[in-house]
Amino acid sequence: MKVLVTGGAGFIGSHTVDKLIQEGCQVTVVDDLSTGRRENVNDQAAFVEMDVCSPALFELFAVGQFDGVVHLAAQTLVPVSLDKPDFDCRVNVLGTVNVLEACHRYGVRRVVLASSAAVYGDGVVVPAVEDAHLAPTSFYGLSKLTAEKYLAMYSQVYGLEGVALRYANVYGERQGDGGEGGVVSIFARRMARGDVLTVFGDGNQTRDFVYAGDVANANWLALVTPNISGVFNVGTASETSVNDLAHLLANAAGRPVDIQYGPPRTGDIYRSALDNRLARERLGWQPQVPLAEGLARTWQWMKEREG
Ligand SMILES: NC(=O)c1ccc[n+]([C@@H]2O[C@H](COP(=O)([O-])OP(=O)(O)OC[C@H]3O[C@@H](n4cnc5c(N)ncnc54)[C@H](O)[C@@H]3O)[C@@H](O)[C@H]2O)c1
Structure with a gap:
């Protein structure tokens, strides 16, 4: 299986690339190295330094003929989103639309999108269930929710199989000291x-702390489990x-x-934990570590x- 991982030089991305390679996938990483590091990328993956907002992404898709995409590249910081909402929107919304449009044009079957517990906001019953009322408290939460909605619309209009995973606070080796949940x-x-x-x-x-290796496993299962789409929490509850x-x-x-x-x-949200029953039932996923x-x-x- 040919898989493109955007943000694959980052923290969760590098764990995900390792998992995909271990599962026998042929992996290409796209990353602009704004927060990621080249040395995080598994030697067996192809690496392309590129902004996901770039029109050149289409050429990469034309050549790559990817079966699946795991879209992790993002502006990940709540404070940055509050200081520079235009930058946050550009990367997280327009960057996602660019990736989805490339997926649609070049016949990608399934897209796994990194979303976040930040879409729930404060005041939700904890642990949050996927169909809870969504009231983000930052532009970051809003841009992630908007990206989810674009994914759903690409599924509805073009039949692209879209799975959005709302990660809790991910931690583990290779995490930078800036990222969300850092x-x-x-x-x-x-x-x-x-x-x-x-x-x-x-x-x-x-916070609901979930280990990066468990999140990489959720990304893998979201990519290969047949007949699934929609939104899943990835947390420990x-x-x-x-x-x-x-x-x-x-x-x-x-x-x-x-x-x-x-x-x-x-x-910042005061209380946060994510119910994970849906991911357990439909993806066969559960936190192991x-x-x-x-x-x-x-x-x-x-x-x-x-x-
Ligand atoms: N870490 C968490 O706790 C957490 C929680 C919820 C959601 N997420 C989401 O998971 C994803 C990965 O986050 P992470 O914690 O690994 O952060 P990270 O900063 O380590 O990874 C993001 C990667 O994307 C790359 N990138 C950023 N902008 C780009 C652009 N315009 N074009 C190409 N590459 C770009 C960065 O260089 C980096 O390698 C993000 O979408 C983030 O919003 C993370």
């Missing part, structure tokens, strides 16, 4: 450097407070933790990297 990598990096951890707000805000996360990470690292508290950030184990792996990677 609190694990930010904390791990600061601990490795012996710095104090900064928590925005009271630290009782909760359990909440962990940021304060508890800091202590779990300290346990994994065997180091004491020093926390300072700052003001809450605009656009418990938080303590995933944090231990992440810490090990960070320690080696930071020296």
